[in-house]
Amino acid sequence: MAHTDPSPVSFETSPDQYRHWKLQIDGAVATLSMDVREDAGLSPDYRLKLNSYDLGVDIELADAVQRLRFEHPEVHAVVIASAKERIFCAGANIMMLRASTHAWKVNFCKFTNETRLAIEDASQHSGLKFLAALNGICAGGGYELALACDEIVLVDDGNSAVSLPEAPLLGVLPGTGGLTRVVDKRHVRRDLADYFSTLVEGVKGKRAVEWRLVDAVYPTSQFKDAIQKHARTLAAPSDRPAGGPGITLRPLNPTVTESAITYSAVSVTFNRHKRTAELTVHAPSGPQPSTPDDILNAGDQFWALRAFRELDDALLRLRLNEPELGTIIIRTDGEIDNVLAIDRTLAAHQSHWLVREIVHFMKRTLKRLDLTSRSLFAFIESRSAFGGSLFELALAADRSYMFHDDDEKNVIALSAMNGGLLPMSNGLSRLQVRFLADPEKPASLVAHDGPFNAADAAEAGLVTFAPDEIDWDDEVRLAVEARAAFSPDALTGLEANLRFAGPETMETKIFGRLTAWQNWIFQRPNAVGEKGALKVYGQQGRPEFDWKRT
């Protein structure tokens, strides 16, 4: 089968457009039911049988989780269920995986991992708990989705089981966090996890509870009531508002052309010849909301939410639709003081539910940037607005170049947002990761009064290089040209290792260890060769392996 990735992909959707999920809200408990339309995959090359999913299904899931956070503060628990009888979810669609390019498989897994981590982020930080209601078959990516929930309840009907059959059936890994969550989140004993991960039929009933694979099982007759009871119990301690209203996340409606994507606060232009994308975030102008009520009134037009939603969407489009643009040059422009004012408002009102949602969304977007396998160069030029939360873009970059102007008007500035409110996947702020050699430094820099000019920023280690007018043009041009000439794969590996200095967490293990091994396997003839397991699954004949262990 030819490799035919659907492209371009749009990541915007809304409940009235969902093809695969149904969202029902009943007081504090929402039910998000998977009901995948077989004929509505992103590509016509496969059918999404048995609630199997492709990227389009996961885009809707990600959208639903996001909307529940912003649009329905009265929801305190979400039941992830299935609308199909005796089937929860059969996992990622195998025909889709088989028909995809390597890059597509990798991006698909990355996005689905981010979606599952967004579920866990909502649980950990936002008082929104998740319950997986497994009414039947729950295999592979279906179980990985369940693992992302706070609780897993399985029907005990003598048949329904949870399973991770990827290794025995397909010769690949449960790569959407499955292996990591089994041992590192649910603390399943490693030898039982090994056995479980080689069992096509999975584990059911009491054994699934004893092995910590699920939290509870109920006979069919009690299943529905038990789910409601578990969901109400999960919802009860939430600190989210008892009632609405939330704010509405309206479509971003960017203008997309062959050479640019233009939003209200973000613009991206492509230089296909240089293989670069130039991404600019525009600071807001005029007076900004300064109280939670102002922010509620501004809703999705509040700059911090709007700009980061646009940034998030732009990153996803770049990842999937523009794979050859290997370097993203990040700029900002506008009034740096407006950014800092917004940061002060956000930091002062963190306990308000909507402010909290906005800050955590900014955090998740910046994590998406950290995890984007493109070279990131920040160019800090005159009239830029690299202050506080926008300076995180420069801290996320692999390098930053700051124009050293003669009159020292080009400045950057820090805010409370750089002091730990926007942590990386490893749990540290970007300043902490930057200054592992000097753990006291981040706090003293955040406490610094006023902006840093180029000389001060370079001296403080906040930027990589600060060329002056004589050198600037040549230096940044050569840096971009040199970067574009390197092996794209070597850069992906280099960046994945250098960006995440410091401790590892379950989240970084998923992206750094599990994903890296899965990508290796996705590339191997034993999976994707003509006789590889992923290629021959469901067809005549058995896979043929090169038995050498590596």
Place this chain on the structure above:
Amino acid sequence: MAHTDPSPVSFETSPDQYRHWKLQIDGAVATLSMDVREDAGLSPDYRLKLNSYDLGVDIELADAVQRLRFEHPEVHAVVIASAKERIFCAGANIMMLRASTHAWKVNFCKFTNETRLAIEDASQHSGLKFLAALNGICAGGGYELALACDEIVLVDDGNSAVSLPEAPLLGVLPGTGGLTRVVDKRHVRRDLADYFSTLVEGVKGKRAVEWRLVDAVYPTSQFKDAIQKHARTLAAPSDRPAGGPGITLRPLNPTVTESAITYSAVSVTFNRHKRTAELTVHAPSGPQPSTPDDILNAGDQFWALRAFRELDDALLRLRLNEPELGTIIIRTDGEIDNVLAIDRTLAAHQSHWLVREIVHFMKRTLKRLDLTSRSLFAFIESRSAFGGSLFELALAADRSYMFHDDDEKNVIALSAMNGGLLPMSNGLSRLQVRFLADPEKPASLVAHDGPFNAADAAEAGLVTFAPDEIDWDDEVRLAVEARAAFSPDALTGLEANLRFAGPETMETKIFGRLTAWQNWIFQRPNAVGEKGALKVYGQQGRPEFDWKRT
């Protein structure tokens, strides 16, 4: 060029056989000088120019580090130097990498990583410090070796630099710990590390010190004296003995046939049809040394040292020479009480230098087992000797099967060695990793009085399965057969994720993150395709890349 891995490889050597290193001892300071013989590579297909290295060079380095620990307790610091003018080390030999199979490259990197970690282990636990004396070119793997040392001193001659040119020159990573150590050990700022890792010419002089890439630079005229001074300073605080004698590590001299490797306390038999290796460790018989003096007298014949040296050698041979034997079945036999008695002696005398060396060597060997990408099944049968340190073999296994005999004479037992003296790469004991769900359990199990029969061991979660006489034969046979049928690559990925539950350390990051990405890159056409960077380096023409980022 055809792929022609040298095979079989022997991992035994000794200073009088070294071709590439010279060991000189001057009181408390030893100097280990790299002087690679161009024409003495493991294969005639390449020449080891400019102190570049292949596996054979690294086997000698590993041997030298090991012998310094056991044979020369009076040595407290080691200068890693070069015997060649203006060249420290040009890194791994590129012609060798180009001519190697994927599996060879992966095994080569794994072994060299283990060697560098053994250097750090000696520094951290054994009072033996290392100084890298960089007298000239120090590139790639050469710098990675320097990074493993406690201090790096570079000559300041206007020319000599440290560099990691793998990404720009070869399209691969500095995969022998380089990237991880730069940011996680030396805490080089991540943006400077990014820049440094793309510079073919590297960084020299004061900038190398400012960026934390080296600890000091000295002009040529002062270099030799400075090295001696730094080495004496490193040696001074050591708690190793002021004088010898050490013990001699004599050759293991196994009997190697087409179907078996037989040592004194370890035997391995191959079943090429089933693709299994059956590895048995024999407990000692008769009275055992019970004091440090007895152990000194027994020397390399003391069972704990002898058996683990043999185990270590067997694992290395299996890795390199028997790549198709995908499952290692681990057994023990003999007097379990003798193992437990030795464990008591080791635990009681940990502060004695030789006991310390033996315990840390046992630990490193068990880490080598954890990092061996073969499925590990422990079979605990009648007359087995899975007690204490030997029970770690069962804990390291992906699964354990314990024969549930009717008269309950088949037992396992724990000792103080299971309580933290033999930690994994992630810093936890194997019991701690096993019982992440119940952090109190490991200590209570170690405190348990007496052995565990099969029912008790299964109940305590110490073994995976405990089939009785009716089920045993079928159950273990089917388990081995099923394992042998799975994709070898999927198993490698599965095991690499499940074995290392819990926290990550610099060491696990090197093997789990850096190595996984490097293996992915080693497999990609952009590195190893006909026009890949690794293939065309040093030849006519430039690499041609698929520019899509993944």
